[in-house]
Amino acid sequence: IRLVGSRCNHMTLSASLVVKNAADTLDRCLTSVRKSVDEIVVVDTGSTDDTTKIARRYTGKVYKSEKFNADTKPEDFHFGDARNEALARCSKTWVLSIDADEVLVDGRLSEYLVRAPDDIYQVCIDQRRSKPHPGQAQTYRSLVPRLFRNNDIIRWVGRCHEVPGSPHASRLPPPQPLPVEIGRLVHHGDHYMASISRNHVLLKRQIEQVRTTGDPHAVAKTYYDIGNTSRDLDRPYEAIGYYFAALNTAHESMDMTPLTLHMLAVTCNEVGLHDMCEQYAKHSIRLQSDYLHSYIVLVVALLKQGKYASGLHLANVARRIRNPYRTTMLLDGGKAERDWFDQVVEDCATVEATNVSPLVRQWFDRYMEIGETAVHAALGDLFAPMPLMSLSIEGIMAFVHIVDDPAASILDLGAGASSWVLRQLFPNVTSVDSHKPYLDAVHAVCEENGIRAENFIVDIHDAPECDYTLFDYGNLDDRRHMLEAAWSRTRVAMYIDDTDTRPQNAALRREVLEFVKANDIEWFDCRYAKDQFGRWGTVLWK
Secondary structure, three states: OOOOOOOOOOOOEEEEEEEOOOOOOHHHHHHHHOOOOOEEEEEEOOOOOOHHHHHOOOOOOEEEOOOOOOOOOHHHOOHHHHHHHHHHOOOOOEEEEOOOOEEEEOOOHHHHHHHOOOOOOEEEOEEEEOOOOOOOOOEEEOOOOOEEEOOOOOEEEOOOOOEEEOOOHHHOOOOEEOOOOOOEEEEOOOOHHHHHHHHHHHHHHHHHHHHOOOOHHHHHHHHHHHHHHHHHOOOHHHHHHHHHHHHHHHHHOOOOOHHHHHHHHHHHHHOOOHHHHHHHHHHHHHHOOOOHHHHHHHHHHHHHOOOHHHHHHHHHHHOOOOOOOOHHHOHHHHHHHHHHHHHHHHHHHHOOHHHOHHHHHHHHHHHHHOOOHHHHOOOOOOOOOOOOOOOOOOOOOOOOOOOOOHHHHHHHHHOOOOEEEOOOOOOOOOOHHHHHHHHHHHHHHHHHOOOEEEOHHHHHHHOOOOOOOOOOOOOHHHHHHHHHHHHOOOOOEEEEEOOOOOHHHHHHHHHHHHHHHHOOOOEEEEOOEEOOOOOEEOOEEO
């Protein structure tokens, strides 16, 4: 297959859309692209409003999906397949993939395509959200190519968080950024959290499929994507668990990526686990020594721990990095990131070391605003395999779900661990016998895979010494006894909930606080929250 084609004096462009019930936004979208493209192709996946009627005002190429319709359940939808239906109907030399709730701004794409070198096959476009979303950069450069050659080589891959891929990806040149003056996409969607929840369901469905492929890279990417949606849904501990699962899978395949480690570090920082954040940010930097975003997170973690000299030194080092990792994929070539380090150094020079701490939150907030490019990346084929790195996760459990197959959930999050401490997942049941079927299944899997498993809730006095301990609500009367037993074996840190006002829990909290302070146990403050099953919980962590 010849990947590099000859230059054509007239490059043509198709706009490719997959739509469903998009009557409120489609007119604005198509108006923005019609003067910039030679062809508009729309595939409808089951609209019950005026979506297709609006589409036909702009193009005669409006088709009903052959795979999906109004009766398709959300969990059965496959974005990659739907986009490939539209792509198959595009007849021009290049394809712009755009969503119905997006608008093309400054669309001078044909001007760019005529000058595009022969070895450019995929192009990434700057994107902007019309409304800010908490924890998300409003302007960012997506690493998912939205403009690419129509050459029967590139096809969409993935049920959700789909990316253009190819069996010949290793021979394709890397995606290039589109100059912002040539065009950018503005997203006007008002249902951000609803789409995240939908994607979360689809990705969990996707992991069932990719496991059967035997492709550890695909499995790791899907776990990584689920971790991101968990984080977007404000489930940080669940996200940590999925990032671990991604790293374990990648570790087995010798395919480590600094991005997953970076996101693990970011999430640990957000929930106050600054020492863990420091560890994983350093791992990320060891793999990619010029990755500016990991330096930012590491500086914040060091300052949060009072390591001001180390944080300031690292900021000085990072701001002198030129041509950083993925420079072309950082907005302004990384200028905003370097400006951030300059601001940290300047602030530290004007205040006493003991007064730096209040500025750290401000610095981190600013970092979240400047275009957290890497956070929005899809791994896909964009990352080359990284060298094998020894990642010690022995004894760590970030999160375990109650699922239909509890054994699989342990393997998902525990692959590669030699030691595991299980969390008791039945807070409203005090009978050990009620737990037995679940625990038997989990212990069988752990034994089969060489994972040492213990459960402090059910059998705390017989548990051997271990590195990390997690608790859920069990019998409240036994909480102090469990703490005493655990403290005799391992150092425990406690997340103290300050929002649950029920009297019995307030009394318990006071008793536990007295105990941890008397025994010099490290503890952190956290929010009391429900998991995805509607259960409340509080966690202890080393």
